[in-house]
Amino acid sequence: MKQSHLIGLATPLLLSAGTLATAESFYQYAFRRINYIPDARRSMQKYAASYYRHVHWVESQANIEAWHMTAPDNQRLEALWLPHPGSKKAVIVGHGYKGTGITMSNFAHMFYDLGFNVLLPDDRGHGESDGQYISFGWLDRLDYLGWLQRIIDRIGADSQLLLFGTSMGGATVSLVAGEPSLPKQVKAVIEDCGYTDxxxxxxxxxxxxxxxxxxxxxxxxxxxxxxxxxxPLRVVNVRQALTRNHLPLLVIHGAEDVYVPTKMGRQNYAASAGPKALWIVPGAAHAESYWINPEAYQAHVKRFLDIFF
Structure with missing residues (x-):
C-alpha cells in the first residue's frame, strides 16, 4: 500500500483521537470539582465589601450548626444550618456553579430577616461535600430531598418549606420541584437565573x-x-421538570444575562404548571439581580411569599 494511502486512512483516526482528547479536556474543565472558590468576575467585584459583610454575619451567628448527611451512594454531604428560634418556616438555598453554601450568605441573611430557618448545602463536587464531579443539579436534587426531610425532622411536620437557588442552584431547586416524592411541607419555589437544560x-x-x-x-x-x-446529560432538563411542578414559582432573571441567557428564564417560567410569577430585572447581568438593589429584591421576594406563606 502506498504511503499516501496509509496517511489517508490514518487521518480520521488522528482526528478522532484529537476530538476525544478535546472532549475529555472540556469535560474535566466543566465538570471536575475544584477545591477553591473562583474569583468573582470583574463586573461583580464592586459588590465585594457587601458580600463579605454577609459572610461575616453568617459565620458570626452563635447558634449556627454544621449538618452532615450520607447519601444512598455513600457520598458524604455537608451543610450549614442557621436556626431561627420559634419559626416553622425554612428555606434551602442552592448555590451556583463552583460556589458553596457560604457564598450564598447574602440570601441567608435576607431569608433570616424574613423569619426563615436557613439551610446552606454544599452540593456534590463543591466545598466540604464529597464528589469528584459536578452533577449540575441532577444528583443534588435527590440530596435536597434528604435535606428537606432532615429539616422536617428538626422543626416538625407542620413546617413550611421554601426552595430557593441562583444559577445552578436555581436549576437544582427547579429539578427538585419536579420530583413526585416532594414533601407536602414544600410550599413554593424561587429560582434566580437558572438554565433550561x-x-x-x-x-x-x-x-x-x-x-x-x-x-x-x-x-x-x-x-x-x-x-x-x-x-446522560439530556436528563438534566429543568424545563421538563417544571412541567411537573404545581407549586407556586417565582422566576427571577437579569435582563442583561449573557451567561445563562434571559430567554431561559422566560422558558422556565412558561413551562411551570402551577401559579407563577416572572421578574426580569432591568440592567442585571448573570446572578446580579440581588446586588443591583438588595432592598428591592427582598421586597419583591416578600410580596411573593406573603401570598403563599
Missing amino acids: VETELAYLLKKQFHLPPMPLVPLASFLNYRRLGY
Whole structure:
C-alpha cells in the first residue's frame, strides 16, 4: 500500500483521537470539582465589601450548626444550618456553579430577616461535600430531598418549606420541584437565573466562550458523564421538570444575562404548571439581580411569599 494511502486512512483516526482528547479536556474543565472558590468576575467585584459583610454575619451567628448527611451512594454531604428560634418556616438555598453554601450568605441573611430557618448545602463536587464531579443539579436534587426531610425532622411536620437557588442552584431547586416524592411541607419555589437544560447551556457556552461547535463535544461530554456519574446529560432538563411542578414559582432573571441567557428564564417560567410569577430585572447581568438593589429584591421576594406563606 502506498504511503499516501496509509496517511489517508490514518487521518480520521488522528482526528478522532484529537476530538476525544478535546472532549475529555472540556469535560474535566466543566465538570471536575475544584477545591477553591473562583474569583468573582470583574463586573461583580464592586459588590465585594457587601458580600463579605454577609459572610461575616453568617459565620458570626452563635447558634449556627454544621449538618452532615450520607447519601444512598455513600457520598458524604455537608451543610450549614442557621436556626431561627420559634419559626416553622425554612428555606434551602442552592448555590451556583463552583460556589458553596457560604457564598450564598447574602440570601441567608435576607431569608433570616424574613423569619426563615436557613439551610446552606454544599452540593456534590463543591466545598466540604464529597464528589469528584459536578452533577449540575441532577444528583443534588435527590440530596435536597434528604435535606428537606432532615429539616422536617428538626422543626416538625407542620413546617413550611421554601426552595430557593441562583444559577445552578436555581436549576437544582427547579429539578427538585419536579420530583413526585416532594414533601407536602414544600410550599413554593424561587429560582434566580437558572438554565433550561445542561446540554443547551453547554452548547451555548462552547460557542460564546470558546468559539467551538456543540457537535461532537456535547454528545461526547454526555458519554463521559454517563461513564462517570451514571446518566446522560439530556436528563438534566429543568424545563421538563417544571412541567411537573404545581407549586407556586417565582422566576427571577437579569435582563442583561449573557451567561445563562434571559430567554431561559422566560422558558422556565412558561413551562411551570402551577401559579407563577416572572421578574426580569432591568440592567442585571448573570446572578446580579440581588446586588443591583438588595432592598428591592427582598421586597419583591416578600410580596411573593406573603401570598403563599
